[in-house]
Amino acid sequence: MHDTGHRRGSAARARGPAWQMWVAGAALAVLSAAANMASPLYPAYQQSLGMSDLTMTALYATFAAAAVPSLLLFGAAADAVGRKPVLIAGLACAFAGTALFAASGGIAGLFLGRLLLGVALGMGTGAGIAVMVESAPAQRPTRGSTLTTLAFVGGSGGGPLMAGLLAQRLPAPATTPFVAMLGLVAAVGLLVLTLHGPTLPAGRRWRPTRPAVPPTVRRTFAIAGVTGFLGWAVVGIFLALLPTVAEAVTAAPSPAASGAVVGALLLCSALSQPAASRLEPRAAQSIGLTALAIGMTLLVGSYLPLFSGGWALGVMAVAAVVCGCGHGISYWGAAREVDVLVGRRHRAGVTAALYLSFYAGAGIPAVGVGLLSLAMPLMTAIQAVSMVIVLCTVAFLPVPGLVQTPVLNRSEGRGRKGAVAPAEVDAVSTGA
Numbered sequence: 317m318h319d320t321g322h323r324r325g326s327a328a329r330a331r332g333p334a335w336q337m338w339v340a341g342a343a344l345a346v347l348s349a350a351a352n353m354a355s356p357l358y359p360a361y362q363q364s365l366g367m368s369d370l371t372m373t374a375l376y377a378t379f380a381a382a383a384v385p386s387l388l389l390f391g392a393a394a395d396a397v398g399r400k401p402v403l404i405a406g407l408a409c410a411f412a413g414t415a416l417f418a419a420s421g422g423i424a425g426l427f428l429g430r431l432l433l434g435v436a437l438g439m440g441t442g443a444g445i446a447v448m449v450e451s452a453p454a455q456r457p458t459r460g461s462t463l464t465t466l467a468f469v470g471g472s473g474g475g476p477l478m479a480g481l482l483a484q485r486l487p488a489p490a491t492t493p494f495v496a497m498l499g500l501v502a503a504v505g506l507l508v509l510t511l512h513g514p515t516l517p518a519g520r521r522w523r524p525t526r527p528a529v530p531p532t533v534r535r536t537f538a539i540a541g542v543t544g545f546l547g548w549a550v551v552g553i554f555l556a557l558l559p560t561v562a563e564a565v566t567a568a569p570s571p572a573a574s575g576a577v578v579g580a581l582l583l584c585s586a587l588s589q590p591a592a593s594r595l596e597p598r599a600a601q602s603i604g605l606t607a608l609a610i611g612m613t614l615l616v617g618s619y620l621p622l623f624s625g626g627w628a629l630g631v632m633a634v635a636a637v638v639c640g641c642g643h644g645i646s647y648w649g650a651a652r653e654v655d656v657l658v659g660r661r662h663r664a665g666v667t668a669a670l671y672l673s674f675y676a677g678a679g680i681p682a683v684g685v686g687l688l689s690l691a692m693p694l695m696t697a698i699q700a701v702s703m704v705i706v707l708c709t710v711a712f713l714p715v716p717g718l719v720q721t722p723v724l725n726r727s728e729g730r731g732r733k734g735a736v737a738p739a740e741v742d743a744v745s746t747g748a
Contacts, residue, residue, distance in 0.1 A: 333451065333512075334451055334453055335451075336447055336451040336511050336512070337447065337448045337451035337459070337463060338463075339447075339504075339507045339508060339510065339511060340399075340403070340443075340444045340445075340447035340448045340451070340508075340511070341444075341448055341463045341464070341466070341467040342467070342504050342507060343403050343406075343407060343440060343444050343504050343507075343508050344440060344441070344444040344445070344448075344464065344467040344468055344471065345467040345468070345470055345471035345474070346407070346410070346471060346497075346500050346501055346504045347406060347407070347410055347436055347437045347440045347441075347444070347471065348437060348467070348468050348469075348470075348471030348472045348475065349471040349472070349474050349475030349478070349497065349500070350410045350413070350414050350433055350436070350437075350475060350497050350500075350501060351379060351383075351410070351433045351434065351436070351437045351472075351475070352471075352472045352473075352475045352476055352555055353475030353476055353478060353479040353493060353494070353497060354417060354426075354430075354476075354479065355475075355476040355479070355555045355556070355558075355559060355574070355575070355578055356476050356479055356480035356483070356559050356571040356572070356574040356575035356578065357479060357480075357483060357489070357490065357493075357559075357571055358372055358375075358376070358556075358559050358560065359559050359560055359574075360483075360489070360490065360571065361375075361426065361490075362560075364490075365422065365423055365426075367423065369685075369686065369689040369694045370686045370687075370689060370690060371423070372560075372686075373556065373557075373682045373683060373685055373686030373689070374683075374686055375426055375427060375430055376430075376555070376556040376679070376682045377556075377679045377680075377682045377683045377686070378427055378430040378431055378434065379430050379431075379433060379434040379437075379678075379679065380434065380675045380676065380678055380679020380680070380682075381434065381679065382430070382431045382432075382433075382434025382435050382438065383434040383435070383437055383438035383675040383679075384438065384672055384675055384676060384679075385438070386434060386435045386436075386437075386438025386439050387438040387441065387442070387669075387671055387672050387675065388672070389438075390402060390438065390439040390442065393439075393442070393443070394442050394443035394446050395442075395446075399443045399444075399446055399447045399511065400443075400508060400509070400511045400512075402439060402440065402442070402443035403440050403443045403444060403447075403508050403511070404505065404508055404509070405439055406435075406436045406437070406439035406440030406443070406444075407436070407440065407501055407504065407505045407508065408436075408505075409432045409433070409435050409436035409439065410432070410433060410436035410437070410440075410501050411498060411501045411502065411505070412432050413428075413429040413430070413431070413432030413433035413435075413436060414429070414433070414494050414497050414498050414501060415429075415494070415498060416428055416429035416432070417429045417494040418491050418494035418495050418498065419491075420490050420491060438671075438675070441468075441671050442671075444464075444467075445464050447511065448463055448464045448467075449464070449655060462589060462590065462593050462648065462652075464651065465586075465589050465644070465647055465648050465651050466586050466589055466590075469582050469585045469586045469589070469643070469644060469647065470582065470583070470586040472551070472555075472582050473578065473579045473580075473581065473582020473583050473585070473586065474579065474582075475497070476555065476574075476575045476578040476579055477575045477576060477578070477579030477583075478493060478496070478497075478575075479493040479494075479571070479575055480571040480572045480573070480574055480575020480576060480578075480579075481572050481575060482496060483571040483572070483575075484571050484572035485572075489571065529666055529669060530666075532657075533654070533657040536653055536654065536657060537654055537666075537669075537670070539598070539601070539650075539653070539715060539716055540597075540601070540649075540650035540651070540653045540654050540670060541650070541670060541673035542673070542712055542715070543601045543604070543605060543646050543647075543649065543650040543712075543716060544646070544647060544650040544651070544670065544673050544674045544677065545673045545674065545676060545677035546605065546608065546646075546677065546705065546708060546709050546712060547604065547605075547608060547642070547643045547646045547647050547650070547674075547677065548643075548647075548673075548674045548675070548676075548677035548678040549677040549678070549680065549681050549705050550608050550611070550612055550639050550642075550643060550705060550709075551581065551582070551585075551639075551643060551677075551678055552677060552678040552679060552680070552681045552682055553612075553615070553681050553698075553701070553702060553705065554577070554578050554581050554636065554639070555578060555678070556681070556682040556685075557681075557682065557685060557698050558574060558577060558578060558632065559571075559574040559578075560694065560698075561618075561619065561632070561695070561698060573629065577629070577632055577633055577636050578636070580633060580636045580637060580640060581636040581637070581639055581640040581643070582640060582643075583640065584636070584637050584640025584641050584644065585640040585641070585643040585644030585647065586644060587644070588640070588641045588644035588645050588648075589644045589645070589647070589648045591645075592604070592644060592645040592648040592649060593648065593652075595645070595649065596649075597648075597649040597650070597652045597653035597656070598649060598653065598716045598717065599649070599716075599717070600645045600646065600648055600649030600652075601645075601646050601649035601650055601653070601716040602713065602714075602716045602717045603642075603645050603646075604641075604642045604643065604644070604645035604646025604647070604648075604649060605642065605646050605709055605712065605713045605716070606642065606713060607638055607639070607641050607642025607645065607646075608639055608642035608643060608646065608709050609642075609706055609709045609710050609713065610638055610642070611635045611636070611637075611638030611639030611640075611641075611642055612635070612639060612702060612705055612706045612709065613706055614631060614634055614635035614638060615631075615632060615635035615636075615639070615702060616699060616702045616703060616706065617631060617635075618631035618632045618635060619695065619698070619699050619702075647674075649716075650670070651670065654666065654670050681701050681705065684697075684701045684704075685697045685698055685701050688700060688701065
């Protein structure tokens with residue numbers, strides 16, 4: 317048993333002023349926006365550059381392929397060298413990746429840009445979340461984790477929405493949205509320079525993060541990881557493939573319409589998360605997974621010949637709203653479940669491991685569609701992968717609720733009522 321006074325002193329040193337939580341939230345939101353803003357422009361890129369369906373899905377999946385190693389390599393860096401240097405490095409990579417999109421350097425430039433943006437978000441995730449959780453008010457320790465999910469999801473939706481609107485209404489649609497994003501990245505970088513890092517343990521070395529968690533939280537981590545994977549798999553379908561679907565089923569597709577549908581998904585996700593904070597994390601995961609299954613069923617229905625034109629887009633919009641609410645609630649539950657159980661010493665590394673499953677979920681569906689499109693039409697491949705996500709979500713749906721029962725999870729059942737988990741001690745015990 318660790319000494320309580322020592323933990324309180326460590327927590328006091330770790331906590332930063334509340335304004336730092338908002339600065340780190342802005343950094344995470346901008347990194348997420350920059351990483352996802354090209355989504356509604358993919359059909360235009362495919363047409364202008366003559367890219368195959370497999371090349372397009374590979375372009376989208378390059379982000380996840382870069383983000384996952386970046387998480388493993390840099391996830392624990394914030395615990396060793398400090399939060400601010402890692403955030404600055406992530407924003408610098410995002411600036412370079414966005415500049416490549418703005419320069420319209422052809423297929424090679426797009427792939428390199430996606431690679432840099434994946435590295436940027438993977439690098440900034442652990443550091444940004446650590447700052448937000450550590451700077452949350454002692455009276456409201458959940459505010460940091462709630463703002464984390466809002467920033468991550470809000471940025472992911474705001475980027476495509478901004479890109480779609482600017483591309484639709486302003487000249488140079490392939491350049492203007494990215495020039496605007498360069499200004500946002502630079503502005504947030506200046507704010508990050510004002511951050512003050514916590515006192516870090518002496519002698520800690522930077523080592524790549526291994527995808528492992530303490531045995532005491534391994535079961536909880538597995539449930540949260542699968543929940544997050546499924547939620548972000550749904551988002552991956554919308555981000556990577558919905559613009560292509562909209563172009564196939566509507567008479568007059570537009571970047572603004574595609575960006576609006578994707579933006580609606582993630583806006584609803586962000587708006588649902590404050591309500592999710594009233595739920596037990598595992599209850600939130602169960603409720604969110606249910607909504608995801610319903611929303612994905614609606615999305616699959618919009619592919620059918622029964623709907624066409626505006627009707628198909630309308631069904632997609634309804635599916636986006638339902639999936640967005642489900643994603644927000646389940647994502648908050650998964651992230652909060654892990655955050656409560658992990659102390660400050662391991663927070664950045666373990667959080668990076670959790671986001672590993674999130675990024676994998678966002679990228680794998682696009683890869684699956686790309687491979688299937690080699691043997692079948694693209695729309696059939698999208699339908700097949702969408703149905704697999706629906707079936708996996710329905711199959712996993714009972715698990716968070718079952719694990720919450722005393723029969724399957726007695727140790728956590730005792731700790732959930734009245735006890736304070738390790739991360740909660742770090743977060744709330746600074747005042748005594």
